[in-house]
Amino acid sequence: MTGLDLGETNVTDKVMSVRSNSPGVRTPFRIAALYALIGVLWILFSDRLLFALFTDPDILTSLQTVKGWFYVLLTAVLLYLLIAGMSSRLKSTYTELAAEKDYNNTLIRRLPLGLALCSMDGQLVDANPAYAAIIGRTVEETMTLSYWDITPRNYAEQEQAQLDSLKATGRYGPYEKEYIHKDGHLVPVRLTGLIVRRDNEDFIWSTVEDITEQQKASKALQQSEEKFMKAFHATPDAIIISRENDGMLVDINEVFIQQSEYTRDEALGRTILELNLWADPLDRERYVAVLKEQEKVREMEARFRTKSGRFIDCLVSGEFFPLDNEFYLLTIVRDITERKAAEAELEKYHLHLEEIVKERTSDLLHTQEALQYLLEDVNEAKKELETKLAEIERMNRIFVDRELRMVELKEKIMELERKLKGAGRSA
Structure with a gap:
């Protein structure tokens, strides 16, 4: 299989179109018409020319034979030239169509959009690789499936509505549904299609787009919008x-x-x-x-x-x-009205505090001056006290010395009395 059968059908249709519109297609009629025209003109004018130039029956008979052979040779050459021209044009046309067919088949095979041809009962007839990739299969595996093998049952009613539209209008979609992937997960797709006729039989020609990424992007966008709206109203x-x-x-x-x-x-x-x-x-x-x-x-x-x-x-x-x-x-x-009001109140409070600080600072300065004077008085009193203490210390030392001498004198007197008593006893 070189490509979608529909592509081959289109090429065949194009060949017929080219045949009907090309000068080469009208060549058989032109050859016949030209042959008839030359024959009529040859018969009419060649005989008249011979009878006008010659009267001898033998010569006329010989010339009639030569004339016949010349006519056959002339028409053969003309037929050859016409047929050769037609053959060349047809060959060129078929070459162009073959190249276009290869181009179309290559384009269809490489097209990222899924293309599929199926019978009216849903049997897949042909598909390109992009279509097979959507359902996770090769083209050969895809050809063994029916349209209903890859369609979830819950889409039956929707599918019937699309088939009714197809039969009524010759086309369906676009609409969205899901395909069953080979591994079992569902693939969201968007489909559109029309009826095509080939070999006197109707087929459904469908284009299928995998919209998985689109749905993810749409869902992400929806979630983003929901988050924005929540923030929009909650801020x-x-x-x-x-x-x-x-x-x-x-x-x-x-x-x-x-x-x-x-x-x-x-x-x-x-x-x-x-x-x-x-x-x-x-x-x-x-x-x-x-x-x-x-x-x-x-x-x-x-x-x-x-x-x-x-x-x-x-x-x-x-x-x-x-x-x-x-x-x-x-x-x-x-x-920020409340904040500005609070800032204003705070500023007033700061100013009030500054006034209080100024007052307290002034009081402290006065107190410091008073304390300075008091400290000076204390220092003077301290000096006087130190002088008096020194005098008292000096007097105290004098009294202590006197007391010590009195004690010493008293001890000496007592010692003398003991000695006197001892001397009296001896006498």
Whole structure:
């Protein structure tokens, strides 16, 4: 099998088309017509010419024979030239068609899109390698299968609807279903097809695309969108999505509704300017200028005005992003009103503390001066005390010395008395 049978059928049809449209195809009729025309002209004019030039019957008979042979030779040469030309053109046509057939078969074999030909009862007649690869088989293995061998039973109703469409309109799809892979897992595919006729029999010509990666990408995109929407509505900051070209708001989150006091219906379809959200036009001009220069803004401090006229302090961030061939602006508004109020209170408290510190510092300076004077008095008293203590120490030493001498004198007197008593006894 050199390629899909449908490809061979198309080539055969093209041969017939070329035959019907090519000058070579009309050659038999042209040869016959030319032969008849030459014959008629030859008979009419050659005989008249001979009778006009010659009157001798013997000469006329001989010339008639020569004329006949000349006519046969002339027509033979003409027939040869015409047939040779026709043969050359047909050979060239068949060569071109053979090359085109090889090209088409090669193209079909290498085409990444699955192609299959099956009978009206679902038996696969031919398929390209891409189709066989979708179901995990070789082309030879695929040819042993029926369309229903690779289709899960739960698609029976859907398949019947497609067959009804095929019979009614001559084509079906595109629609999506699943094929049963050789290893048992299901392969999502997208199909479209039409009825083709070959050898007086109808067949179904189908193109099949493996959409596994598309579904994975679609699922990943859906999950990403779900995550974005969760973050979009769960974030504590107000989020605005607007079109770049006209500034029209296309989506807002619940925090924006709470902060701005505008309902979703009131905000969507209008611009920030129309909602009069910027409290200071200079803030908007600064925001737009940074966006134009850097294509993004990070935490620019500004003031917004709510629907009721209340002002809120904000940090505004923004960045452009593409979506569906358009650019949009994602703006994030963080309410810092309470933080600013707390900072103001903290600043007042700091100023109050500074005043207290200044007062305490002044008191400490006065106290330090008083302590300095007191310390000087203490030092003077200390010096006087040290002088008095030294005098007392000197007097104490004098008294101690006197006391020691008195004790010594007393001991000497007692010693003398003992000696006197001893002398009296001896006498």
